[in-house]
Structures are given as C-alpha cells and as structure tokens.
Amino acid sequence: MEVRPVEDYAGLNLGQERPPLLGRLANCQPLSSVNPKLKAYSLRELSSPDNIRVREALLVRDLLNVLVGLEGAYIRYNNRYDPYSNSVPEFKIAKTMDSSLKSFSKRLSKLGKYYIVLEKVAEHWSDPEHGMVLHRLGYEIRQFLKHTYLKFITSRLEPEFRNNNTFSIREMEQLIHEAEIAKQMDLLYTICDRIDKETTMRQSVDRTQVDFDNFMNDLKDQGQLQSDVILATDTRILPVAKGGIILRILQDLIQENLGDRSGVHFLKTLLLNISTDYRSMLEGWLTQGHLHDPYDEFMVIDTMRQLKDTPLSLKYGDRLWDTRYMIRKDALPRNLTIKDDGELMFKILVTGKLLNVVKTSLGVKELPITQSSTLAMDFASSLMEGTLWALIIDEWYQRANTLCLELFLTGYSLREFLLQLQRHFFGYQNSHNLMKFLGRNMVDLTRKYRPSGIEESRIRRTFELEHRSRADLVIQLLNVQLDPHSFANTVAQYGATTTMAKDSGTRLLSANNFETLRNMLLQDYDSQIHSKGQGSVIHHLQFELLVPYPLNVVVTRTCTVQYQVISRYFFILQYYSRLLDDTWTEINKNKLWKQQFSPRVTKNFVRPCRLLHNKMNQFVKLLLEYFSSDVVDKESHHVINSQPDTVVALQTLLQESLTNVMTNCCLSQLAPIQLQIFDIVHKFCKFITSLRGEMQFLQKNTTLEPQDQLEAESHLKPLMNYVRLVYLTFEQHVQAFKEGLLHYHAESVDTSDNRRDISRIMLSLDLLPS
Numbered sequence: 001m002e003v004r005p006v007e008d009y010a011g012l013n014l015g016q017e018r019p020p021l022l023g024r025l026a027n028c029q030p031l032s033s034v035n036p037k038l039k040a041y042s043l044r045e046l047s048s049p050d051n052i053r054v055r056e057a058l059l060v061r062d063l064l065n066v067l068v069g070l071e072g073a074y075i076r077y078n079n080r081y082d083p084y085s086n087s088v089p090e091f092k093i094a095k096t097m098d099s100s101l102k103s104f105s106k107r108l109s110k111l112g113k114y115y116i117v118l119e120k121v122a123e124h125w126s127d128p129e130h131g132m133v134l135h136r137l138g139y140e141i142r143q144f145l146k147h148t149y150l151k152f153i154t155s156r157l158e159p160e161f162r163n164n165n166t167f168s169i170r171e172m173e174q175l176i177h178e179a180e181i182a183k184q185m186d187l188l189y190t191i192c193d194r195i196d197k198e199t200t201m202r203q204s205v206d207r208t209q210v211d212f213d214n215f216m217n218d219l220k221d222q223g224q225l226q227s228d229v230i231l232a233t234d235t236r237i238l239p240v241a242k243g244g245i246i247l248r249i250l251q252d253l254i255q256e257n258l259g260d261r262s263g264v265h266f267l268k269t270l271l272l273n274i275s276t277d278y279r280s281m282l283e284g285w286l287t288q289g290h291l292h293d294p295y296d297e298f299m300v301i302d303t304m305r306q307l308k309d310t311p312l313s314l315k316y317g318d319r320l321w322d323t324r325y326m327i328r329k330d331a332l333p334r335n336l337t338i339k340d341d342g343e344l345m346f347k348i349l350v351t352g353k354l355l356n357v358v359k360t361s362l363g364v365k366e367l368p369i370t371q372s373s374t375l376a377m378d379f380a381s382s383l384m385e386g387t388l389w390a391l392i393i394d395e396w397y398q399r400a401n402t403l404c405l406e407l408f409l410t411g412y413s414l415r416e417f418l419l420q421l422q423r424h425f426f427g428y429q430n431s432h433n434l435m436k437f438l439g440r441n442m443v444d445l446t447r448k449y450r451p452s453g454i455e456e457s458r459i460r461r462t463f464e465l466e467h468r469s470r471a472d473l474v475i476q477l478l479n480v481q482l483d484p485h486s487f488a489n490t491v492a493q494y495g496a497t498t499t500m501a502k503d504s505g506t507r508l509l510s511a512n513n514f515e516t517l518r519n520m521l522l523q524d525y526d527s528q529i530h531s532k533g534q535g536s537v538i539h540h541l542q543f544e545l546l547v548p549y550p551l552n553v554v555v556t557r558t559c560t561v562q563y564q565v566i567s568r569y570f571f572i573l574q575y576y577s578r579l580l581d582d583t584w585t586e587i588n589k590n591k592l593w594k595q596q597f598s599p600r601v602t603k604n605f606v607r608p609c610r611l612l613h614n615k616m617n618q619f620v621k622l623l624l625e626y627f628s629s630d631v632v633d634k635e636s637h638h639v640i641n642s643q644p645d646t647v648v649a650l651q652t653l654l655q656e657s658l659t660n661v662m663t664n665c666c667l668s669q670l671a672p673i674q675l676q677i678f679d680i681v682h683k684f685c686k687f688i689t690s691l692r693g694e695m696q697f698l699q700k701n702t703t704l705e706p707q708d709q710l711e712a713e714s715h716l717k718p719l720m721n722y723v724r725l726v727y728l729t730f731e732q733h734v735q736a737f738k739e740g741l742l743h744y745h746a747e748s749v750d751t752s753d754n755r756r757d758i759s760r761i762m763l764s765l766d767l768l769p770s
Contacts (some may be wrong), residue, residue, distance in 0.1 A: 053166070059101055060161055060169055065110035066091060067153055069119070070399035075109055086124075088117055104169045111182060114189040118145060121192045130513060131242035131295035132277035134195075140273050141188060152181055182268055187253070194249050198241040211236045214329060224479060232326040233344050234301050243297025247275055251334035286348065286396040287369055289355025291325075300349060301328040320555050324354050344390060347397040354400040354647055357550045358407055367403065401646040408647070412551055415640055418654070420474035421555070422636050425543060425567035426628075427574065437466065438571075440579050445538040449482065455537050456482045474545065482540040487568050491671045492663070495564060536682070538575045542568055553653055562658040568634070569667050573624045576678050580617040583685040587613055592695040601698050601716060609688065609721050612730065616681050619734060623674070624668065631664050665744035677733045684726050694719065 062072025074094040081089040091109040125138035214235035284290040422428035444455040635657040644650040
C-alpha cells in the first residue's frame with residue numbers, strides 16, 4: 001500500500017463563527033513572491049470619490065494582516081525576505097496607492113516588521129548561551145506580544161474593522177497611538193537591535209586585544225582610586241551580549257528617554273522584570289556567598305568553577321582569596337565603573353568572599369539572616385534605581401565582616417596566633433628558647449654555608465627535638481631550612497622588587513598587548529639580583545610556615561615572607577650578640593687572657609682588644625634593643641591591641657605593620673652597612689679565638705732579657721696593627737651607620753615617637769666608649 005505524506009495543518013479555533021485574524025498565525029503563509037495568488041482588485045478602479053470607503057477598507061484589512069506579520073493584497077514582503085531565515089522583512093506598498101494612504105501604511109507597516117523581528121529574537125534567545133537575562137527578556141517580549149499587542153489588535157482593531165463601516169486608517173493609527181502600542185513596539189525593537197549590534201561587534205573584534213586594552217585601562221583606573229582598595233577584575237569580554245550588558249543597554253535607553261514619562265515607565269518595568277535572575281544572583285552572593293551563574297553573565301566570576309578536581313593546597317591556599325572570585329567588568333550594569341565605583345564593587349566582591357570563608361570554616365550551607373529595616377526594603381528597585389544601592393551593600397558588607405571577624409577572633413583565636421608568630425619569629429617573650437637554640441647550634445651556624453651541607457639536617461633535628469612536645473600551633477607548623485639565598489641577597493631582591501615596581505609602572509603601561517607586557521615583566525625579573533649563597537650558615541637560616549586556612553586569609557603568604565625576612569634579621573643580630581658574649585668569655589675569663597703580661601702587651605694589645613670588643617658588643621645590643629623595642633614591638637602592639645571593624649582593615653593593618661618594619665632603615669637602606677659591620681665583628685671574634693697559641697707566647701716572653709725582646713716584638717706588632725686596623729674600620733662603618741640614621745631621620749615622618757626613637761639610639765651610639 002502506498003504511504004502518502006500527510007501535511008499537518010494547525011489552526012486557532014476560538015469557538016467563533018467568523019475565524020479571527022490570529023487563526024492565520026499558526027502556519028507560514030505562501031509568499032506572494034514565489035506562489036501565484038489571485039490578482040488583487042485594482043486600486044485604480046476604486047479611485048472615484050464614491051469608492052473611497054471601499055479603498056480604505058481594503059487597506060485597513062491589509063494593515064491588520066501586516067500588523068501580525070502577514071502579507072496583504074496591497075502591502076507585501078520584499079522579494080528577498082525568507083521567513084525561515086534571520087532576515088528582516090521590509091514591506092512594499094502598491095504603487096497605485098494614494099500618497100496620503102501610502103504614508104499611513106508605511107508608518108503602520110513598521111509594526112509588522114517589529115512583530116516579526118521580536119518573535120524571532122524571543123525564540124532565538126532561548127538558547128542557553130544567551131543567559132538568563134536574555135531568556136527572561138525573550139519571555140517578556142512574548143508576553144507583551146501575546147497579552148498586549150495581539151490582544152489589542154484582536155480586541156480593539158479587528159472588532160472595529162468588522163463592526164464599524166466607517167472605521168478609517170486614521171482612526172486605526174489614532175487607536176494605536178492612544179494605547180502607546182507603537183511606542184512600546186519601537187522601544188522593544190530598539191532594544192533588540194542594540195543587542196544584535198553589540199553581539200555582532202563582539203564576534204567581529206579581536207577579543208584578546210580588547211581584553212588587553214581593558215586590562216591596561218583597569219590598571220590606570222585603579223591607580224586613580226581615592227581609596228587604597230585593590231579590586232580583582234576579569235577584563236575579558238563575552239562573545240555574546242548577555243547579563244549585565246543587557247541591563248546596561250536598557251538603562252542607557254531609559255536615560256535617553258527621560259523626557260517621556262510613559263516610555264520610561266515601560267522600560268523600567270521591563271528592566272525590573274528581566275533583572276529578576278540577575279538580582280537573585282546578587283542577593284544570593286551578598287547574603288550567602290552563593291554564586292549560581294550557569295551562563296557566565298553575573299558581575300562576579302568564579303575562576304575555579306570549571307575545575308572539577310581541585311588540589312587541597314589550592315582549594316585552601318591563601319592565593320585563593322585573591323584569585324578565585326573576581327569582578328567581571330563586562331557584566332556590570334550601567335553607572336558601575338572601576339574608576340568611579342571601585343570601592344562599592346570591592347565591597348560587593350569581598351562580602352561574598354567573606355561569607356564563603358565563614359561557611360567553609362563552619363561546614364554549613366546556609367547562614368542565618370536577620371534583616372534590618374534597611375535590608376528589608378525593596379532590593380530590586382534599589383538595584384535598578386540606585387537610591388538605596390550603596391546603603392544596602394554596606395549593610396550586607398558589615399554583616400559579612402561581623403561574622404568573619406567573630407570567626408577569626410573568637411573561633412580561631414587570631415590574636416593568640418599573631419602572638420605566637422611574634423614569639424617564634426621575633427623572639428617575643430621567648431628569648432630563653434631562642435638563645436638556647438642558638439647556643440646549641442653555634443658551631444653549625446658559624447660554618448661556611450654549603451648548598452648540600454649536613455648543617456641543615458643537624459639544625460632541623462635539634463629544633464624538632466626541642467619543640468616536639470610544644471602545644472603551640474605555630475611551633476607545630478614551623479620548619480627550619482637554609483635558604484639558598486643569603487640574607488644580603490634576599491634584602492637586596494626585596495628592595496630591587498619594590499624599586500622596580502615603582503620605576504617600571506609607567507613603562508609597563510605603554511605595552512600594547514599581552515605578549516609585550518609579558519616580555520617587559522620577564523626582562524624586569526631577569527634584572528633582579530640572583531647570586532649564590534655566601535657567608536656563614538646563620539645568613540641562610542630561615543623558618544618556613546604554611547599558615548592553615550582560613551587564617552591564611554589574614555596572614556597571607558606575603559605576610560609570611562615578611563615575617564621570615566624580619567626574623568632572619570633578628571636571628572643575625574641575636575647570633576652576633578651571642579658570638580660576642582662567647583668572645584667576652586674568652587677574652588675575660590680564659591686563663592690565657594687573665595695571666596700577667598708585660599705593660600706593653602697589656603697597653604697595646606690586650607686592653608685595645610677588650611675595648612674594641614666592648615664597643616662591638618654594645619653596638620650590636622643597641623641595634624637589637626632599638627629594633628626590638630622601638631620598631632617591632634611598637635608595630636606588633638598596634639596590631640594586637642587594635643579593634644578593626646572589617647576583615648580587610650585587619651588584613652591591611654597587619655600588612656602595613658609588617659611593611660613598616662620591613663621599610664625601617666635598619667632592614668632596608670642601612671642593611672648593607674650593618675652586614676659589613678657584622679662581617680668585621682665575625683672576623684674579629686674569629687681572630688680572638690685563634691690567639692691561644694700567641695697568648696701563650698706573649699705570656700711566656702714577659703721575663704725575657706732585653707736582647708730577646710726583638711723576637712717578642714716581631715710577634716706583637718702584627719697583632720697590634722691588626723687590632724688598630726679593625727678598630728679604625730669598625731669606627732668608620734659605625735660612623736657611616738650613624739650618618740645613615742640621621743639621613744633616614746630627616747626623610748622619615750616627623751612624629752614625636754619617631755624623633756624620640758631615633759634620638760635615643762643616636763645618643764646611645766654617641767656614648768659608645770672611645
């Protein structure tokens with residue numbers, strides 16, 4: 001049996017005797033350009049005054065078809081139009097039509113074009129790549145066409161045409177304008193046209209270059225911010241217009257139509273409706289730190305959303321705080337810019353990040369919400385209008401900070417953790433254990449550093465044995481290691497990096513693409529100091545600490561590195577203080593030095609050695625006291641006793657405190673001269689401990705006959721000359737250090753505390769015995 005294809009036909013049956021106009025919309029009509037139709041009645045034959053009502057009625061019937069996107073007898077599609085393509089139709093009007101009627105027909109036929117375009121884009125935007133905002137815009141357009149536009153045609157225009165014999169094309173246009181249908185259709189079409197142009201532009205430009213341009217502009221804008229916030233932004237542009245871009249297009253259109261009250265009301269209502277999902281995402285982010293953005297259209301981006309198996313070291317690393325969540329610049333609504341609203345966007349970003357810290361730490365999925373009267377206000381209108389926008393954001397920001405600060409200060413005892421860091425990195429209330437550690441490792445710490453030497457394992461083993469039973473969190477996490485870079489190189493690199501960042505900023509902003517920028521950064525990196533280890537082991541001693549989550553949100557890796565550098569300086573000071581103490585025992589308690597010498601030996605050698613040692617000892621201890629009491633303790637006290645109201649303030653406070661210590665002259669400008677002084681001290685102490693044989697000879701020759709004194713003189717004179725040379729060299733370096741302090745004092749902030757601190761160490765240095 002032959003099977004014949006059946007052509008489906010769908011119709012709209014509303015139970016009416018006369019089929020309504022919309023019944024024809026269920027199927028595409030045959031095109032007049034490709035399908036022969038019955039010839040339309042000639043308008044020329046109806047040109048007489050008696051037929052004017054007939055002629056106008058024919059045109060009204062045609063326009064009713066055109067308004068719903070169909071062809072009429074006298075108003076038809078252009079020949080190139082294909083209803084199954086994305087092309088936009090233009091309606092052509094019969095040449096024989098009266099000119100006055102033709103002008104009416106042209107104006108009203110635009111609505112038919114708008115109707116076809118709006119129907120197509122509403123269907124096209126249902127594709128997932130366009131995001132929820134465009135999904136909702138498509139839905140709103142369909143609802144408007146169905147419940148406003150088509151309903152108006154079928155309930156007002158079509159009944160008038162059927163029941164009113166005098167219904168004219170002028171009355172038709174008047175009804176359409178009174179209902180503001182034409183205006184609303186025109187606004188919807190303008191929105192769709194702008195969205196289409198925006199997407200076309202995005203798909204035609206070099207998005208990598210646009211990304212770079214945005215990145216550079218972002219750097220410039222953030223450099224002009226009044227506050228010190230650093231906003232993490234994603235400067236890439238989306239391949240299609242969606243999310244905040246759509247909201248921005250509507251907001252721009254509202255601004256352009258501010259003189260039209262009804263048009264603005266229509267656009268604001270539309271904006272409010274299509275922003276529902278966007279506002280829900282924003283509300284979820286601000287209240288729960290939850291980011292549900294399946295189509296990548298929200299202003300906050302999760303850079304790790306695509307990663308399925310995230311390593312724990314990355315998942316809970318401190319870098320995650322800086323890099324996981326960013327502001328997507330391309331999805332910001334109107335009036336939000338990095339330059340003008342950087343602080344507001346910073347609060348939006350940080351609010352959700354803080355809530356994520358709290359939820360992750362507590363292991364909960366939802367946080368309780370107690371809304372104040374302000375938070376209970378219309379969140380939706382405040383977002384779009386901007387009236388309460390900043391106020392609401394600030395309240396959610398404060399709530400997130402209150403929760404997170406309570407978590408840090410109470411749940412994780414952050415202040416106790418910071419005290420532990422000071423105790424083990426700076427020796428705060430821990431000098432006994434510090435000196436005991438140095439005492440047990442003095443031999444290994446004095447040896448010349450070797451990259452693969454056994455000293456590191458011995459020092460680590462001693463450290464672990466001493467602290468195995470301690471319940472202190474920091475000591476449990478602390479590891480001893482020898483840094484391949486000496487302290488001198490580390491400080492030099494830190495200073496070079498800081499200087500490079502200042503000097504190369506303008507040059508980097510001149511780059512014109514990412515490749516050029518990368519080459520500049522690599523060139524700057526290669527120009528930094530990279531030298532091999534040198535000196536004794538103490539100059540390579542370093543404590544390593546991996547701060548656990550979420551404490552690493554506050555004590556970041558940058559802070560840890562600064563703790564390390566400061567502690568290395570501390571340990572070097574303590575080491576030379578201990579070395580000089582041991583030398584004091586040698587020079588004052590050893591029987592070889594206590595025995596009776598000739599007056600010449602005592603006056604020209606023994607006494608100068610003790611005097612020089614005393615000057616060195618006092619100098620090192622003065623440095624240690626100044627740096628401990630006037631620099632580190634002051635900054636640490638400020639951090640421990642502060643009452644910050646936000647987590648960012650706490651982060652900034654700790655970072656600024658450590659930076660103040662790092663930039664103190666002793667650890668920055670004057671570090672090289674101090675290391676030279678320490679080298680002089682080291683050589684002198686080594687010289688003293690190597691004199692035991694000479695001291696025996698000098699003591700033995702106190703009873704020599706005059707004729708044998710020449711031989712004794714040959715031993716004594718080089719020793720005297722060496723001590724004199726060391727004395728002069730040490731004096732010159734100390735004088736240079738004092739001049740550096742004065743220079744630092746002149747350039748530093750002139751506060752009473754600073755003047756007092758500098759004056760005290762200067763006075764102490766001036767009182768060193770001559």
